[in-house]
Amino acid sequence: MFSKEEPCDVPTDSFWEIDSYKRVVKRSEDGLLLCNDLMKMIQERAEIELKYSNKLKVWSKKWVENIDKSTDYGTNKSVLINSMNEAECLANIHSEMKDSLLEVVNNVKKWRNETYTKTMVGVCKEVKQFEDDFKKAQKPWAKHMNKFLKYKKEYESNVKNEKILKNSLAQSTDEDKKLNERLEKCKKENENIIDKLEAIQKDLDSYKPIYIADMTEVFEKTQDFEEKRLIMFKNTLINMHKCLDISQNDKIPIIYIRWRKSIETSDAKKDLKWWSHIYGPDMSMNWPIIPSKYNVKLNPFMDEDDEAPENISTTQLPPKDETPSKKISYDPELNPFEEPMESADHSSNASSSAMVIAVYDYIAQEADELTLTKGDVFEKLSEKDDQGWCTGSKDGKIGLYPEKYAKPFEST
Missing domain, CATH: 1.20.1270.60 (Arfaptin homology (AH) domain/BAR domain)
Structure with a gap:
């Protein structure tokens, strides 16, 4: 039955309202x-x-x-x-x-x-x-x-x-x-x-x-x-x-297991030993030997049939604590294949040695450079290269120095 009371409309948003679907x-x-x-x-x-x-x-x-x-x-x-x-x-x-x-x-x-x-x-x-x-x-x-x-x-x-x-x-x-x-x-x-x-x-x-x-x-x-x-x-x-x-x-x-195993293969001692053999004191070296006409290494023109004297070793030097009983002299005339040395005046590649004096202070930046103090007198071993560096010897050390930091030394 429809109510005749005062209507009280409350807007709703119900699913059942028209178009709410x-x-x-x-x-x-x-x-x-x-x-x-x-x-x-x-x-x-x-x-x-x-x-x-x-x-x-x-x-x-x-x-x-x-x-x-x-x-x-x-x-x-x-x-x-x-x-x-x-x-x-x-x-x-x-x-x-x-x-x-x-x-x-x-x-x-x-x-x-x-x-x-x-x-x-x-x-x-x-x-x-x-x-x-x-x-x-x-x-x-x-x-x-x-x-x-x-x-x-x-x-x-x-x-x-x-x-x-x-x-x-x-x-x-x-x-x-x-x-x-x-x-x-x-x-x-x-x-x-x-x-x-x-x-x-x-x-x-x-x-x-x-x-x-x-x-x-x-x-x-x-x-x-x-x-x-x-x-x-x-x-x-x-x-x-x-x-x-x-x-x-x-x-x-x-x-990551393989990576860890790979890391474990790193061996510091092995690497250091390798470095010593390749670049360190364990490297092989052609040490100097006494010149001799019987020395095969210094006379590559010796025939294979030729034999050296029995008392002279062609491959080894005496031990450091022993002294050779006989000093063998070397006579260039006995080697017919050796060419006479050219005069330094005619050789374009010969390096000149002269005394020079430092005119400026210079502190070495690398291990192969010389440290100079103004007034130091030392030996110049070679002319400057393309970059302006000379080779010199000072206090028993051979190294590089800037050519403009020294001038010829004139003794009085």
């Missing part, structure tokens, strides 16, 4: 956009993995070349180069992760295309169907409801007019026939409207179960549709986790 339809429509965003998110992560892989490879290649050209040596150098293998292997793993992520993106794309069927106008077929079903389920209810709201509005307006007329009659001293007629007419109209409202409300009450059932049926369809999307998202994130969880990758421990 559009939020449900919008959710299904947004599912397509959310799928696109998910694909974009995974795609960007795949690009990050690819960039990281490429940067690891560039970094590894750069430092392999730098280490190879460096002055480092031995097992330490090998270990440094092998350490770059870790970056190469890790780069390959991240490249594989990129490929796996792109495969996940393709799976999402395939699901999206199968689930959301676009029409010629660009609207999703499934979403359009939901909207049409909601409209169909709500149409009878909306028809009765719109009539009910129309008559309700008229009733509320007539109630206000009735109050105004009653107030006017109460303030009037004389009986006003016209006001009474208008008041009676208003009361009758209100009674007619109430009868119509009660009839419409009766129709609404009878149709209400059908309306609820039809709307709920369509809503459950949208729920099932949305559930598929949510399950797909969950499975996609699980697959994404599998792609990125390197702790579950069996190749990772092997990479």
Whole structure:
């Protein structure tokens, strides 16, 4: 029964209100956009993995070349180069992760295309169907409801007019026939409207179960549709986790186990021993020996059939603590193949030796340079080179010095 009390309209946002189903339809429509965003998110992560892989490879290649050209040596150098293998292997793993992520993106794309069927106008077929079903389920209810709201509005307006007329009659001293007629007419109209409202409300009450059932049926369809999307998202994130969880990758421990074993091969003593043999005191040396016509090393023109005297060794010098019993002299005339030495005046490559005096102070910057103090007198062993450096001997040390820092020494 329609209430004649003062109406108290409270706006609601209920699903059962006219056109409120559009939020449900919008959710299904947004599912397509959310799928696109998910694909974009995974795609960007795949690009990050690819960039990281490429940067690891560039970094590894750069430092392999730098280490190879460096002055480092031995097992330490090998270990440094092998350490770059870790970056190469890790780069390959991240490249594989990129490929796996792109495969996940393709799976999402395939699901999206199968689930959301676009029409010629660009609207999703499934979403359009939901909207049409909601409209169909709500149409009878909306028809009765719109009539009910129309008559309700008229009733509320007539109630206000009735109050105004009653107030006017109460303030009037004389009986006003016209006001009474208008008041009676208003009361009758209100009674007619109430009868119509009660009839419409009766129709609404009878149709209400059908309306609820039809709307709920369509809503459950949208729920099932949305559930598929949510399950797909969950499975996609699980697959994404599998792609990125390197702790579950069996190749990772092997990479670092091999790297550690490679590091353990570094042997400082072995490297130092190698350096000593190649550049240190353990190097071989052609030590000077006494000149002799019987010395094979100094006389390469001796026939293979010629034999040296029994008392003279051609390959060894006496030990340092022993003195040769006989000093063998060397006579250049006995070697017919030796060319006479040219005079220093005719040799263009001969180096001149002269005494010079330092005119400026100079502090040696390298180990092969001489430190000069203004006034030092020392021996000049060679002329300046293309860069302006001369070779000299000072205090028993031979080294380089700037040519402009010394001048010829004139003794008085």
